[in-house]
Amino acid sequence: MIDERRKLLKWLATGAGFAVLGAVAGPVIKTAYPEKLRVVVIGGGFAGATFARALRRLDPNVHITLIEENPQYHCGPLGAEYLVDKRDEKTLTFDYKNLAFEGITIVHDRAIKINAEKKHVETRTSNYKYDRCVVAAGISFDFEHIKGYNQELADVFPHAWKGAKQLDILKKQLHEMPDGGTILMSAPNTEYRCPPGPYERVSQIAEYLKEHKPNAKLIFLDSKERFPKQAQFELAWTRLYGYGTEKSNIQWIGAKQGGTVTELRADTRELICAAGTFKGDVINIIPRQKADLFTAANGLTGDNGWCPVNTQTLESLKIPDVHVIGDAADAQSLPKSAFAATCQARVCALAIHSIFNNRPLMTPEYMNVCFSLCGTHYAISVSVNYRQNPESNKVDIVSANITPLDSPADQYVSEVQSAYSLFDNMATGAFG
Known part of the structure; x- marks a missing residue:
C-alpha cells in the first residue's frame, strides 16, 4: 500500500x-x-x-x-x-x-x-x-512602489501581467506605436508571477519589431542584477536580434547599471532611474506583487x-x-x-x-x-x-x-x- x-x-x-x-x-x-x-x-x-x-x-x-x-x-x-x-x-x-x-x-x-x-x-x-x-x-499589485505610478495609471502604462483587459491595452499600444518609437519595460526585484516572463515578453516584442517596426527599440530597465535563464536569453537575443551590437533592438540595463526605476513622470512619459531619464512611446511597468x-x-x-x-x-x-x-x-x-x-x-x-x-x-x-x-x-x-x-x-x-x-x-x-x-x-x- x-x-x-x-x-x-x-x-x-x-x-x-x-x-x-x-x-x-x-x-x-x-x-x-x-x-x-x-x-x-x-x-x-x-x-x-x-x-x-x-x-x-x-x-x-x-x-x-x-x-x-x-x-x-x-x-x-x-x-x-x-x-x-x-x-x-x-x-x-x-x-x-x-x-x-x-x-x-x-x-x-x-x-x-x-x-x-x-x-x-x-x-x-x-x-x-x-x-x-x-x-x-x-496575486495583487503594489502600485505605489514607483513614485508617480498608481492603479489608475495602469490603464495608461499597463502591466499586462493579469487579465485580458491589460493585455489588450498593451497590444493596442504596441501596434499603434510608430516605427522608430521606443518601448520601456521595467520589472521588480522581489517575488512575482512567472520569473522569466518579462524576458520572454522582451523576446516576442523584439521579434515583432524586427518584422514590423525595424527602426523601433525596446529598453528594459531592470531592478535585478541578474535574471532567470539570463545566459540562455542573451544568447537567443544575440542570435536573433543582434543583442550587444548597434543594430540590436534590445537594450537591457540591470540594477548594477542603474536600471532600478524609482519614478514615473506620466505627463512627459518618462521613467527615472540612476542610469538616467528615459522617454517611451509605450511604457510597460510590471509592479511589485503580493498575494x-x-x-x-x-x-x-x-x-x-x-x-x-x-x-x-x-x-x-x-x-x-x-x-x-x-x-x-x-x-x-x-x-x-x-x-x-x-x-x-x-x-x-x-x-x-x-x-x-x-x-x-x-x-x-x-x-x-x-x-x-x-x-x-x-x-x-x-x-x-x-x-x-x-x-x-x-x-x-x-x-x-x-x-x-x-x-x-x-x-x-x-x-x-x-x-x-x-x-x-x-x-x-x-x-x-
Missing part, C-alpha cells in the same frame, strides 16, 4: 498525471468515510481548477464547490504571443463547463470572507460550508505579502483547515509559475484525501518546468525537481536541467513544440 501511494504521489505531484486527470474518466480511489465532506475552493485559475479536478478523482464522494467571480479564465502563459498577433485570445480563455460536468459545483460570485470559527465562506450572495477550504486567489487582497483581508498573509504554508500539505500556517495554493502561497523555493501551481494543487488534493481518510501524510515531491519562447522557432527551458524537507518546511532542490548553451539548432525548434504541448496538457488538466 505504501509503495502504491508513493507512486500515486509522484504521479500527481510531478505532473505525470496531466493527461489522465484531464480526461473525463480517471482513476477513482475508494474512500473510507460514508458522510459527505465539503471542500470549498476559492479561485478558478490553474491552481484552483486543477485542484478541484484532482480531488474529484481521488475522492468522488466529496462535495466540491469552486467559487470564481469570472465566468471565464484568461490565462497568462503564452500571453506574450497574443501581444504580437501569434495567438488568438480564444486559445488563452477557458470556462468551467467541464468541471461542472464532472460534478463540481461552480459558483460565479465574489468570495468575501472565510469564517474560520463557523467554517464557511461568505460571498456577496451566500454562505458555503466547508470541512477544508482551499484558497487559490492569485491577492482577499488573502490579506482574511489574515492569511505574512510580513512579506505572501501566504505562509506547511509545504507538506499546503495548509495555511495562519488559519487551520485552510490551504493556500498557487501564486499566493509562500511555498519556499517553489517559483510562482503555472506549472508549479498545478503541482501544488495535486499535492494539496492528495493531502486532503489522506486527511479525510485518516491515512498518513506523505513527504511530497514537487516539480517545475518552464519554457520561454524567444522567437517563432526558438525556445529555451528549465526543469527543476524538488522534495519537501519536513524539518525545515522548505522545498529543497533535488536536480535541475536547463537548455545547454551549446545545444544544436534543432533542439531550440523542438522546445517550441514542447512548450505548446506543455501548455495544452496544463490547460487540459485544469479545465478539461
Whole structure:
C-alpha cells in the first residue's frame, strides 16, 4: 500500500498525471468515510481548477464547490504571443463547463470572507460550508512602489501581467506605436508571477519589431542584477536580434547599471532611474506583487505579502483547515509559475484525501518546468525537481536541467513544440 501511494504521489505531484486527470474518466480511489465532506475552493485559475479536478478523482464522494467571480479564465502563459498577433485570445480563455460536468459545483460570485470559527465562506450572495477550504486567489499589485505610478495609471502604462483587459491595452499600444518609437519595460526585484516572463515578453516584442517596426527599440530597465535563464536569453537575443551590437533592438540595463526605476513622470512619459531619464512611446511597468487582497483581508498573509504554508500539505500556517495554493502561497523555493501551481494543487488534493481518510501524510515531491519562447522557432527551458524537507518546511532542490548553451539548432525548434504541448496538457488538466 505504501509503495502504491508513493507512486500515486509522484504521479500527481510531478505532473505525470496531466493527461489522465484531464480526461473525463480517471482513476477513482475508494474512500473510507460514508458522510459527505465539503471542500470549498476559492479561485478558478490553474491552481484552483486543477485542484478541484484532482480531488474529484481521488475522492468522488466529496462535495466540491469552486467559487470564481469570472465566468471565464484568461490565462497568462503564452500571453506574450497574443501581444504580437501569434495567438488568438480564444486559445488563452477557458470556462468551467467541464468541471461542472464532472460534478463540481461552480459558483460565479465574489468570495468575501472565510469564517474560520463557523467554517464557511461568505460571498456577496451566500454562505458555503466547508470541512477544508482551499484558497487559490492569485496575486495583487503594489502600485505605489514607483513614485508617480498608481492603479489608475495602469490603464495608461499597463502591466499586462493579469487579465485580458491589460493585455489588450498593451497590444493596442504596441501596434499603434510608430516605427522608430521606443518601448520601456521595467520589472521588480522581489517575488512575482512567472520569473522569466518579462524576458520572454522582451523576446516576442523584439521579434515583432524586427518584422514590423525595424527602426523601433525596446529598453528594459531592470531592478535585478541578474535574471532567470539570463545566459540562455542573451544568447537567443544575440542570435536573433543582434543583442550587444548597434543594430540590436534590445537594450537591457540591470540594477548594477542603474536600471532600478524609482519614478514615473506620466505627463512627459518618462521613467527615472540612476542610469538616467528615459522617454517611451509605450511604457510597460510590471509592479511589485503580493498575494491577492482577499488573502490579506482574511489574515492569511505574512510580513512579506505572501501566504505562509506547511509545504507538506499546503495548509495555511495562519488559519487551520485552510490551504493556500498557487501564486499566493509562500511555498519556499517553489517559483510562482503555472506549472508549479498545478503541482501544488495535486499535492494539496492528495493531502486532503489522506486527511479525510485518516491515512498518513506523505513527504511530497514537487516539480517545475518552464519554457520561454524567444522567437517563432526558438525556445529555451528549465526543469527543476524538488522534495519537501519536513524539518525545515522548505522545498529543497533535488536536480535541475536547463537548455545547454551549446545545444544544436534543432533542439531550440523542438522546445517550441514542447512548450505548446506543455501548455495544452496544463490547460487540459485544469479545465478539461
